[in-house]
Amino acid sequence: MKFIIQRDLLLESIQHVMKAISSRVTIPILTGIKIEATEEGIKLTGSDSDVSIESFIPKEVDGIVNVEQIEPGQVVVQSKYFPDIIRKLPLKTLEINTDEQFQVNIISGGSEFHLNGQDAMEYPQLPVLHTDNSFEIKNDLLKELIKQTVFAVSTVETRPILTGVNMRLEDNLLNFVATDSHRLASRKIPLSTENEGLSFKEVVIPGKSLVELNKIIDDSEESMSISVTENQILFQTKNLNFLSRLLEGNYPETSRLIPEQSKTTVLTQTKALLQAIDRASLLAKENRNNVVKLETKGNNQLQISSNTPEVGQVTEEVTTESIDGEDLKISFSAKYMIDALKIIQEDYVKIDFTGAMRPFIIKPHENDQILQLILPVRTY
């Protein structure tokens, strides 16, 4: 194998596939990066069995040459040193070649590295997906879906299915739902009409996979293709394949958790509420799971407070747009509320309460695509 390549392109591909590589894998060769050179270009692969990422660098794009003097072949190189070496090379291009003992030689200017590599034949074969369950979505919309739900997945393994995000597609509406059983985040996006007839509801993608995917895809108007099989999901752009296993099991039916009526409705500025709760939580950090109290007052005032006897207390007055319905005193996790408010870009939020012991709903004002639910904490 041999090729000469633009350093920055190779580095970008390395950074992509590194997102899938873990030092704690049971198959030692998976700590390496697989490099394949073909007449079409260079393909890098990283995998930890759960997630596999392939990044392709075409030989030539729009007449601009990325890779030269390709002699086809493949090798696996240690991921511990390879990224730093490529990043620090002195010239903008570099040559990589291998010998029969899988030694990987990296040459750039006066710099020559000779790394012990491994036989790529020993690298596990990635599954090839055969499915008609494919649809297209714009990158920036997928990133929104991920960011607005994945924070709510469970981080404990007591119910493994809750560590994933439930992806549903029905009536051309794509819906991501995540819950850790204390709070829930849901985001819907209508798909373009081309996907009519496609429908699924039991797809659960590991939260970890979505976090990594979100780091790799750029926030552009370009589209990616999503293909689903029984136990794998493939996110595919022109030069990137992101393959993740799916979680097994039945995702709980979450729609019945969402209260249908409301006893107290608050309309207020998102940012002012977020900052007030953030401040009120400062003293609550060592105290009962970061709990703050919220109380409706006259004149459309909300009071948010927290009291940690050893440290002190804090009261925040927030002037809302309107408070309708019953008076309310409720306690909840400041962290959950901050998480929920942070992902709302709209200037105003509407919060629907159904009493101090019942879950409450946070939505952007006049936007039904986002729904956040939080269970209160019993303190009153």
Add this chain to the structure above:
Amino acid sequence: MKFIIQRDLLLESIQHVMKAISSRVTIPILTGIKIEATEEGIKLTGSDSDVSIESFIPKEVDGIVNVEQIEPGQVVVQSKYFPDIIRKLPLKTLEINTDEQFQVNIISGGSEFHLNGQDAMEYPQLPVLHTDNSFEIKNDLLKELIKQTVFAVSTVETRPILTGVNMRLEDNLLNFVATDSHRLASRKIPLSTENEGLSFKEVVIPGKSLVELNKIIDDSEESMSISVTENQILFQTKNLNFLSRLLEGNYPETSRLIPEQSKTTVLTQTKALLQAIDRASLLAKENRNNVVKLETKGNNQLQISSNTPEVGQVTEEVTTESIDGEDLKISFSAKYMIDALKIIQEDYVKIDFTGAMRPFIIKPHENDQILQLILPVRTY
């Protein structure tokens, strides 16, 4: 105590005094920040016994009012919550007041914090320095002196005196020297003539104190005053007092370590050499203290190499300006060499070797104010 103050000014002062505050102190009240309000303004104090920092916010500067409605008094407030609270307050001004139980009330817009404080009478009194051993130095020069020497102090406590930087003043030349007995860094700066007659050589400032001082002083042309007593040193700008204890003991006589002749002299580009050694060290990280080999070659070529059998090997060719004298093979710590080259701003460095077993000297080309010495490692 009561006052109304600009949030950003208070925050800046808090960040300064926090540099002296440690959560691991034997006197519990030192985990707090002392706040003193007088008719002149607000003074904050932070201390861990070794280092004490006082930051003063004048009531008024050039007609601009910083602090209003001052009612004199003092209190000690917990440093764990206070900085975050001030940073997140909703308005640009805030009121602080205290009651007789040392409760500290912080009010800004709709936000009210009530923190448990402590009696400032229980806060240790800082020593007042009486000394004529004072001189002035520009802030940016002091920062250079610190940055170009402090990295070479010892980080182990086997010889505590080596954890400090030796500050000498002789013939109006200020000299900072640091060594961990494997390498040495020295920087000299001529002082302005006003300090004639002043001289000392046994002042050893803890490296840790200088690192913190360097973070606080801004890189300006303004001057600060340095005052020395037998066991304390005070760095003083208009609104900041930085007081550090000095290390006790005799600093080793370092001048005799420095070889007076040279057998091999290399003149080369600083940055190219730094980058080559940085790359050569990539594979050496798990290998015998990060050791690389340097070898002179014909045609003004230097070869730097490293070999870690489990990982691979690297060779770097550096084209120098000139190599004069005997051929040389030498091994040394890449980390020490990188540290030494990093602080040299000049484009070219001169390295004087006296054989493979003797310390060698790195200096900027045509600048005798900086001298770096490194002991080789015996591998050949």
